[in-house]
Amino acid sequence: MSHPVSIPFKSASAAGVVSVSPTSSTLHERMRQNSLASPSVRQPKALHPIENENLRLLLVENISQGAVKAFQSQGWHVDHQAKAMSEDELVEKIGQYHAIGIRSKTKITERVIKAASKLLVIGCFCIGTNQVDLATAAKAGIPVFNSPFSNSRSVAELVISEIVALSRQYFERGYEMRQGLWNKQSKNCWEVRGKTLGIVGYGHIGSQLSVLAEAFGMRVLFYDVVNLMPLGSARQVDSLTTLLTESDFVTLHVPEIPETLNLISKTQLAQMKDGSYLINNARGRVVDIPALIEAVKSGHIAGAALDVYPAEPGANGSPFNDQLNAWSSELRSLKNIILTPHIGGSTEEAQRMIGEEVSGALTRYLTFGSTLSAVNFPEVDLRAIALEEANHVRICYVHLNQPGVLKQVNEVLSPYNVEKQYSDSKGDTAYLMADIADVSLQDVNRLRELISHTSANILTRLLACTDLAAICEICQRRQSPRTDLKNPFGIMAEGFSAFVHWPTAPLTDSLVRKASSAIHTTPTFLDRPTADGKKLLQWASYDSIDHDLTLGNQVDVLSSSYIIRKALIRKHFLSRCIHAHLLKHPESALRNAVPQTWDLDISFADELDDMWADELWDLGKDMDESEAEGKGKWWILKPGMADRGNGIRLFNSKDALQKIFEGFEEDESDGDVGDAEDVDAAPLKDDTAVVTSQLRHFVIQVTSFLIDCFWQRAHSVALVLMQDYILSPLLLDPYQFPVNGGPSNKPEDLKGYKFHLRAYCVASGALKLYLYTRILGLFSSEPFGVPHVAPEDEPSAISLAPHLTNTSLQTHRGEEGVRLFDELVGCHILSGDEQERLTLTAEHIADIQNQMADVLAETFRAALGTAIHFQALPNAFELYGIDFLVSHVPSAASTSPKFQVKILEVNAEPAIELTGPRLTWILEDLFKSIGTVCVEPFFQQDEESASELWAVGETRHYLRKCLEAEVRGAGGW
Numbered sequence: 001m002s003h004p005v006s007i008p009f010k011s012a013s014a015a016g017v018v019s020v021s022p023t024s025s026t027l028h029e030r031m032r033q034n035s036l037a038s039p040s041v042r043q044p045k046a047l048h049p050i051e052n053e054n055l056r057l058l059l060v061e062n063i064s065q066g067a068v069k070a071f072q073s074q075g076w077h078v079d080h081q082a083k084a085m086s087e088d089e090l091v092e093k094i095g096q097y098h099a100i101g102i103r104s105k106t107k108i109t110e111r112v113i114k115a116a117s118k119l120l121v122i123g124c125f126c127i128g129t130n131q132v133d134l135a136t137a138a139k140a141g142i143p144v145f146n147s148p149f150s151n152s153r154s155v156a157e158l159v160i161s162e163i164v165a166l167s168r169q170y171f172e173r174g175y176e177m178r179q180g181l182w183n184k185q186s187k188n189c190w191e192v193r194g195k196t197l198g199i200v201g202y203g204h205i206g207s208q209l210s211v212l213a214e215a216f217g218m219r220v221l222f223y224d225v226v227n228l229m230p231l232g233s234a235r236q237v238d239s240l241t242t243l244l245t246e247s248d249f250v251t252l253h254v255p256e257i258p259e260t261l262n263l264i265s266k267t268q269l270a271q272m273k274d275g276s277y278l279i280n281n282a283r284g285r286v287v288d289i290p291a292l293i294e295a296v297k298s299g300h301i302a303g304a305a306l307d308v309y310p311a312e313p314g315a316n317g318s319p320f321n322d323q324l325n326a327w328s329s330e331l332r333s334l335k336n337i338i339l340t341p342h343i344g345g346s347t348e349e350a351q352r353m354i355g356e357e358v359s360g361a362l363t364r365y366l367t368f369g370s371t372l373s374a375v376n377f378p379e380v381d382l383r384a385i386a387l388e389e390a391n392h393v394r395i396c397y398v399h400l401n402q403p404g405v406l407k408q409v410n411e412v413l414s415p416y417n418v419e420k421q422y423s424d425s426k427g428d429t430a431y432l433m434a435d436i437a438d439v440s441l442q443d444v445n446r447l448r449e450l451i452s453h454t455s456a457n458i459l460t461r462l463l464a465c466t467d468l469a470a471i472c473e474i475c476q477r478r479q480s481p482r483t484d485l486k487n488p489f490g491i492m493a494e495g496f497s498a499f500v501h502w503p504t505a506p507l508t509d510s511l512v513r514k515a516s517s518a519i520h521t522t523p524t525f526l527d528r529p530t531a532d533g534k535k536l537l538q539w540a541s542y543d544s545i546d547h548d549l550t551l552g553n554q555v556d557v558l559s560s561s562y563i564i565r566k567a568l569i570r571k572h573f574l575s576r577c578i579h580a581h582l583l584k585h586p587e588s589a590l591r592n593a594v595p596q597t598w599d600l601d602i603s604f605a606d607e608l609d610d611m612w613a614d615e616l617w618d619l620g621k622d623m624d625e626s627e628a629e630g631k632g633k634w635w636i637l638k639p640g641m642a643d644r645g646n647g648i649r650l651f652n653s654k655d656a657l658q659k660i661f662e663g664f665e666e667d668e669s670d671g672d673v674g675d676a677e678d679v680d681a682a683p684l685k686d687d688t689a690v691v692t693s694q695l696r697h698f699v700i701q702v703t704s705f706l707i708d709c710f711w712q713r714a715h716s717v718a719l720v721l722m723q724d725y726i727l728s729p730l731l732l733d734p735y736q737f738p739v740n741g742g743p744s745n746k747p748e749d750l751k752g753y754k755f756h757l758r759a760y761c762v763a764s765g766a767l768k769l770y771l772y773t774r775i776l777g778l779f780s781s782e783p784f785g786v787p788h789v790a791p792e793d794e795p796s797a798i799s800l801a802p803h804l805t806n807t808s809l810q811t812h813r814g815e816e817g818v819r820l821f822d823e824l825v826g827c828h829i830l831s832g833d834e835q836e837r838l839t840l841t842a843e844h845i846a847d848i849q850n851q852m853a854d855v856l857a858e859t860f861r862a863a864l865g866t867a868i869h870f871q872a873l874p875n876a877f878e879l880y881g882i883d884f885l886v887s888h889v890p891s892a893a894s895t896s897p898k899f900q901v902k903i904l905e906v907n908a909e910p911a912i913e914l915t916g917p918r919l920t921w922i923l924e925d926l927f928k929s930i931g932t933v934c935v936e937p938f939f940q941q942d943e944e945s946a947s948e949l950w951a952v953g954e955t956r957h958y959l960r961k962c963l964e965a966e967v968r969g970a971g972g973w
């Protein structure tokens, strides 16, 4: 099938830039061709994407090997398979790919695009693009390319064969012979010479067919929605009805768009000549098949050839039955109907040409940024950068088509030498390309940072020339003179073994396996940890690791967890070690970064009475004052250990606290799975599961359990923590920029939501500490408000929803509540003074990230200070999920808001599942970075090359080094 040429996307919009004729080649190709003819012509320079160097492509539906090889020859990773993929499969897999190639069966729906967090481009290795949600793809900054004509000839030839076959009924005769029946006839069999062929849609296929049919002596009519130059003696008719009433054969060559659904239905079939034939090689839904069945049964239509169907199987060998399309068996039983399995474009020639054409378009987009011939995108290309032009970077900026964007971009570009620049728009999406000369690596980073943070940004990609890569190389060399860039990890040890085991965390398991396999020498995976003579990596959950092996083989065994790290991961230990640290280092960054905290051991509510006079004296005083002076201060009560947050309560008076504890005593088995800021267990299926696991937990750790489930049953000591509730959190509205493509909230409708920042950080050896720079914002489900409670209310009546920001129990919200912190640039700041409404900027985020890095470093220093509760080991590394809250202190003196980061807690084995599929890619990169930074150097033979100069504050592999401490001896080494 083809588009009728009326489809407007090859419009004149790009005219004047370059030719958009389907036969035109791109500037890159033309330069290449010219240079073959004349070696003196300037040569184009090869570019490469700066960030996605390890591009991954997914090709489905048996795309030609030529295309596979073309991509592989670029050094890209290609996964390919013969079958189509279902929507569910795609949603699961697409997140890891930068490009996808499909044919007509694989549907790229809005849901798939939402899950495609890394996807840069879609290639339809066919003509039709109805299987792709083109508008959503454009909004997501993803151009779609197809092959507008490479299979036209194959389809046209198939139609010619079908015209003759229908006219001579030879499918029927051939079938009878196969059944052993001789049935020689001439009745109702005709020559095609002199008959009229009506072509609906005079695009690439229709027009080819016109020429072939005339060579057979047929009279050709065509109908198209635009006026076109007829080829040969063909004649354009002014209506579909005229075409239908005059033609002996009607053949369809239109795309599937809303206007063409059931284009041929009962009325149109009735308008066709008695004894005429219908041929459809376009799209199944263009013909109303039950109506066709009726028309054939009545004898009005003498026969039909169908190659396409509303529902088609995704793989060869699949049945074509009534489950697929309710009328299949009835259709199959009709005489003189030719049914073929969508083979119109299935010839060696067509597939080879399509493979070349679409892989070429995808490669040009990925490496040069050119969108020429994209079907859903503004078509933009730039003259190639010539070989002798040094240190250029190409900016490819997909953005919202809205006023003022170019001003912003040009402000960013103004200090630079902009060699050339071009932009165009199509609907809501606009695309700008610019080549900037004489840039350094710092310039590149600055440009990327500033442009990608403009408010209209959809996607910013930077493509660099190889000489700029050389600059990067020099910079890297300057810092790490011994790093061999071709093999930056040095020589790996002769193979090593890996034990990976995450029984309750399947996502972690798969990411760890991937990250271990991506290490320079792929390890041999073991079922249990054993020292088998080779070096061993134990990258497993705390309970699965053989800690004796870690302690006993500090040269050969590397493990993914420190053994003793209570000081960090138990809230009451953390609070105590921070307190101790602050006594010694009163100027520490932690001074303002921890909420004031009291921890208490309590078994019965009435013990509180004594405590008010003793350890809780100043808290009690504070509360009385707050109540008396109407200060409206609130506190939060949390159980001492992170266990899905049971027992989290808000209170604002001594009485309320007393009631809370009495409530716990009464309610010994309520199994409340309250949401919390401090919980990192994997999501559990139901309340019973929680109770069972906690009961087990309780038996092992008597002093750290859930107060509300086991309060009375345990009659034991509960460790409880109380914090000054931070009442001035930074508030933003995530719905200002919804992630589901829905309408965004208007400025006047924005509501402030509380969120906490989930940062991943990894400690390595003894001890380097890194903060992963892709930080998540986890929003509460309801807008924030100061807790409101009437005096007679039970404390448990206070709704926690506006305050609690962990997403584990907000499953109904999908991924709306989970954002990359960087995505929030441009959001209005809804806390603080209404008069000075500001928006969150990249600089604010950088400030907050700096504070987080300092606070983290200090927290680990504090933990290292309590040697019995945290012991660093040279052969361990560990990933932590750290929760921060940003409080917003509006400053009267200046227009810039002041943010204060507060650390809430540190979790081991963080529940990364909560990130959700949209952002799973950040986790893939995280684990890959851990592999590169913490694991790989341990298994290097060349000790020398392991010692890199990586300064504190510097970011590599998205990991920012926050601390480098020399810890010796604590672990007995």
Ligand SMILES: O=C(O)C(=O)COP(=O)(O)O
Binding pocket: 001, 103, 104, 105, 125, 126, 127, 128, 129, 151, 282, 342, 343, 344, 345, 346
């Ligand atoms: O080119 C088209 O749109 C076709 O219908 C051919 O589809 P296919 O590549 O065979 O799935």
